[in-house]
């Protein structure tokens with residue numbers, strides 16, 4: 001019986017230490033080795049997402065930096081968000097689908113932009129878009145920089161779904177776990 | 189004489205086209221090849237600075253992304269700024285010198301943090317700091333992400349200069365050329 005209590009205590013201590021380093025809203029070490037930062041697929045097969053600098057996760061207030069790797073065929077949902085978003089492609093190639101905000105009530109047929117190693121691209125605030133690893137041979141890896149974290153993502157089923165029907169996913173998948181432990185306001 | 193006028197006209201047209209693509213405050217192409225973005229040393233030997241996404245230069249409002257390469261021995265001035273700043277080291281190694289804001293009236297002796305390939309580091313808002321390629325063999329290359337652009341940099345001669353004596357350099361070196369052609373407010 002004493003042994004069970006000790007085991008439970010150890011399990012509790014280990015899990016709260018792991019949680020403290022994963023969700024470190026009060027700040028992270030100044031320098032970190034990126035290969036030691038935890039990554040996850042958040043239920044999307046072939047995705048690797050790593051929050052290098054996060055708001056809910058690490059306490060940054062104005063910018064957030066992610067490192068993402070998409071296996072061949074992996075894509076984001078069609079989505080929009082009210083923030084600046086800049087990509088720096090480190091490896092591979094793919095396609096950005098972007099529907100510019102042309103005053104219709106749905107995104108409409110997107111423009112296609114090839115993206116490639118050592119390219120940079122951005123998504124204008126609120127434009128619906130989708131990033132897709134359309135290269136069947138290689139992983140696509142990029143850094144993502146967003147403003148106004150944590151991100152509030154509106155998801156579309158297709159390019160013809162009305163803007164008003166797009167579904168808000170907040171907190172977003174990689175913010176869920178830390179948002180629950182230390183919720184912050186959904187406002188700037 | 190006619191030939192001189194035609195030459196001047198051509199020179200004018202060429203220079204204004206170059207200026208339009210360098211200072212594109214109304215927006216840049218959605219996708220760009222990073223190896224075609226213009227870079228400069230802005231008078232600092234051994235520096236290569238490239239503004240991948242800039243506020244004065246490209247019209248971004250909330251974040252800015254730079255790619256910098258420091259030859260061995262190259263360093264930033266000792267400086268501070270009131271924004272979030274995150275680095276992703278792509279190549280090489282070096283040292284971050286960081287004086288945490290401990291309520292003195294000067295930065296004081298900094299802490300030294302080794303930085304290395306595939307590391308990420310950040311500078312707390314308003315802390316005085318210096319990034320130095322202390323590796324004598326290799327270039328140090330990193331991406332820099334800042335919030336609240338354009339950056340307002342306060343420069344110190346040394347770590348014991350009072351905060352009140354640090355000199356504001358605004359617009360910063362890489363913002364000067366475009367700031368003159370399309371000044372924007374020094375306030376958020």
Ligand SMILES: [Zn+2]
Pocket residue numbers: 079081085123129
């Ligand atoms: Zn997006």
Ligand SMILES: [Zn+2]
Pocket residue numbers: 267269273311317
């Ligand atoms: Zn700095």
